[in-house]
Amino acid sequence: MEFQKLKENKELEYYIEKCNEYISVLGALEHSIRHSKIVSKRSYYLLKSLEYDERTCLLSSIAGYFHDIGNLINRYEHGRSGALFLLPFLKEIGLSTAEISTILGAIGNHEERTGFIVNPVASAVIIADKSELYKQRVRKKDIATFKQRDRVNFAVQNTSLEVDNVNKTITMYLEIDTSISSVMEYFEIFLTKMLMCQRAANFLKCKFQLFINKVRLL
Numbered sequence: 256m257e258f259q260k261l262k263e264n265k266e267l268e269y270y271i272e273k274c275n276e277y278i279s280v281l282g283a284l285e286h287s288i289r290h291s292k293i294v295s296k297r298s299y300y301l302l303k304s305l306e307y308d309e310r311t312c313l314l315s316s317i318a319g320y321f322h323d324i325g326n327l328i329n330r331y332e333h334g335r336s337g338a339l340f341l342l343p344f345l346k347e348i349g350l351s352t353a354e355i356s357t358i359l360g361a362i363g364n365h366e367e368r369t370g371f372i373v374n375p376v377a378s379a380v381i382i383a384d385k386s387e388l389y390k391q392r393v394r395k396k397d398i399a400t401f402k403q404r405d406r407v408n409f410a411v412q413n414t415s416l417e418v419d420n421v422n423k424t425i426t427m428y429l430e431i432d433t434s435i436s437s438v439m440e441y442f443e444i445f446l447t448k449m450l451m452c453q454r455a456a457n458f459l460k461c462k463f464q465l466f467i468n469k470v471r472l473l
């Protein structure tokens with residue numbers, strides 16, 4: 256199966272690990288294979304729950320797995336560089352031109368500053384990626400050196416996604432340690448990400464809901 260071939264490709268595995276190493280220099284969040292796997296699984300789950308065909312769900316797992324590979328080249332515009340970087344690997348495993356287009360469009364549009372929701376796979380990757388918050392992703396060890404964004408990320412204890420295909424809602428649940436960051440601080444820092452998730456959910460003909468510590472904010 257195509258996705259298996261890509262996951263077992265040692266060269267790609269090496270590049271993902273290098274991305275993580277390179278962006279650690281900037282103090283950016285952890286972007287290891289762990290992040291790739293979760294975004295891949297959540298992207299698949301989102302489309303599967305909305306009853307997209309298996310092939311489209313598979314494409315979303317691939318796009319989710321490799322969405323951050325452009326960090327190897329540069330943190331800025333890593334969506335665009337990652338899509339172009341992955342192209343020969345997608346050709347090599349024999350995906351069709353239409354399938355490759357879907358994946359490249361999704362990877363190239365997952366960043367909130369420059370991304371547009373161009374297809375359902377892009378929607379899935381955006382929601383899966385923006386919901387992957389976890390305190391262990393903050394690399395700095397000394398809380399005294401945290402910037403506001405680090406503190407907010409560090410406050411996240413747990414995140415989950417739920418799709419209700421009957422009521423057409425996609426819900427993100429977050430648990431935040433409010434002794435580290437307030438809910439309003441989270442909302443301030445992540446508002447653009449949450450609004451992007453809302454647009455992505457709307458593209459899938461769903462409403463987007465956000466609960467933080469059981470309180471609905473969107």
Ligand SMILES: [Fe+2]
Pocket residue numbers: 322323333365366
């Ligand atoms: Fe990214």
Ligand SMILES: [Fe+2]
Pocket residue numbers: 290294322323384
């Ligand atoms: Fe990511």
